[in-house]
Amino acid sequence: MGPLRLSAFGLTLGLVTGLDFSSTLMMAVASQHIQGGVNATPSDYLYAVSAYAAAAVLMNMLLDQIARRITYKRFTMASLVVFVLGAILCAEAGSPTGLIVGKTVEGLGAGGLFAASRILVQLLTAPAERAPLLLRFGLGSFGLLAVTPWLTGIFLDEIGWRAVFLFQAVIALPVLALVALTYPRRGPRDPHPPVSTLDWPAALSAAAGALVLLHTLQEMRYTRFFSTPHMPLMAAAGLALLLFCAWRLHRHQDPWIDPSRLLGRRYLYGLGFYTLYYLLSAIWAYLLPTLTQSGLGLTFRTTSMLLSVSGTVSAIGAVVLTLCMAMVFRKRRVIAAGLVVYACAAMLLSQRLMPGAPDYALVPVVLLEGLTPVLLMIQVASMTYLDLPVEDFAHAYQFKNVCKQIASATGTGLASMWMQEGAATHRTHLVEHVTRFEPALQQGGGLSALDLAQLSQEVDRQATLLAGMDLLHGFALVCVLIAAFVLVQKSFR
Structure with missing residues (x-):
């Protein structure tokens, strides 16, 4: 070309x-x-x-x-x-x-x-x-x-x-x-043409298992996992269908994804870091719009603009990093730095979660978060596939994207579940402080229906902000712990 x-x-x-x-x-x-x-x-x-x-x-x-x-x-x-x-x-x-x-x-x-x-x-x-x-x-x-x-x-x-x-x-x-x-327009013929069947029982079990498992993970937004037998049983059924698919693929002459080609230590570590990144990014993608709109009361368009600023930083960073890739050594330290940046973005956002906070106060947060795909995902990608021959790359990338879908669904479900539990706990504590000694409740005639609705809305908003702060602190701690692990391990260099 x-x-x-x-x-x-x-x-x-x-x-x-x-x-x-x-x-x-x-x-x-x-x-x-x-x-x-x-x-x-x-x-x-x-x-x-x-x-x-x-x-x-x-x-x-x-x-x-x-x-x-x-x-x-x-x-x-x-x-x-x-x-x-x-x-x-x-x-x-x-x-x-x-x-x-x-x-x-x-x-x-x-x-x-x-x-x-x-x-x-x-x-x-x-x-x-x-x-x-x-x-x-x-x-x-x-x-x-x-x-x-x-x-x-x-x-x-x-x-x-x-x-x-x-x-x-x-x-x-x-x-x-x-x-x-x-x-x-054309390329060399495949020296190993595919076999005559795609093994449709495995295909159907993979589709059904993915649907059941991912929907169960997504449903954690609204239902506690162990509150009823329904969700654990559905998750077990999804895993069973996926295991059946794996068994069929293991017996297939030319499987869609061949795990036996993907047992290299570097690839498995890279896959683990990929999964952690997509898990963290799914949690963040759920938290930021929830806290800005439900907690701070920002408009939908303002939240969209903040997300675009983050994406613009990622785009510029990806171009700069690609141009300078040959000068980036000690990639483990870059990955660890990316996790620390993620932790700093979370802590900074938790400090900005105050009623009446202006939208421009969140710009430094999204600027920091926009750097994380460059420092984490691209760095992991540049190391994961070094030991894989070209003919195995398709299997490796297919499996990586399957893990991406599952990790993203898990992260969204966990973030929603933790937010709901945290908001319920803080709402209970806030309501305990709303007593008859409150100045607003001592007015003649008491509160109108509109006043009560506004008070309830404010309690919900404060509970959301407090739950978000707790989750962001935990998010930052996890990022720092993973960064420490990245620095001390010796298998992913």
Whole structure:
């Protein structure tokens, strides 16, 4: 490829990846508006989120087998078409069932885009050739992720919740055209063609197991895990289905994901750090909008702008780091520094959680948080796959993205559960201090219904802020402990 074609190809790879990232982010940022638009209960909405994640898990497992049959270019183009169809179905949904169907289709389209793009970079380039491609890849993916929250805020305020999905469909169309124009037209034939069957019992068990397990994890937002036998049994059923899938794959001649190729110590440590990062980022992604809107009373558009500032920092940092990658040594220390930065962002946010705090007080928080993907995720990525041969990279990246989906669902569920428990505890303590000796309660005639509603709302707001502070302190402590572990261990260098 010439320089212009190379730049267009790398940017297109990043934009394809950014579609997957942005669709997940927009679903999280606009959750309340979408839920109200289709009259969905919290459980119905969770099924839509879980259906997307389960479909994404399935496509990550099938990716290599399908792409080896039809090429990665055709797989990407077909996935984008399915993604557009799913986004249109979501935009036209008038009921929770329609939203669930649309998100399932969208997950089938978007679920494999990130892995397919990253695997293609690895397959097409020698190690010395990857830096220019990865530079443009990072610019496209992080750049799209930076503008997505800002555009989401505008569309929701000006048009409505359906515009969120219509935007996803519209922006995917030029990306589809870029894939057709910039991706390589042909490549060498696969010396190891896939076997004749995809083993559909394993595929169905993987899809069902991922759906059941991820929905159970998501349901922790509203239900304690051990409060009833239902949730532990559902989680056990999901794990059993996934274990059945693993058993089938173990016996398969050419499995979608072959764990026997992925037992290297460096890869397993990298996978562990990946999982921890996605767990922490899911907790943060749940906390920040919850605390800014429910706790501080900031508008949806203001929260979206803060998220865009964080994404912009990540995009700039990814470009700078890629240009300077050869000068970054002692990557363990960089990863540890990233975890400390995450801890500082959490502690700074906890100090800003005061009633009446202005929106600009949160800018330093999102600036710090925006550095964490650069210091953590990109550094882990640069070390995890060093010992893997090229032919095993597809298996490794597929499995990594499956772990990503599960870790993200777990982090969201845990954050919601801890917030609910903390808010309930603090609400009880706050109510104990609302006695007849309060000045407001000693006015003649007592409080009106409006006054009581305002008092209850203020108690809820204070309980949310206090619970958020507790969770942020714990978040910072965990980050510091992981940073210490990163520095002392010797297996991931």
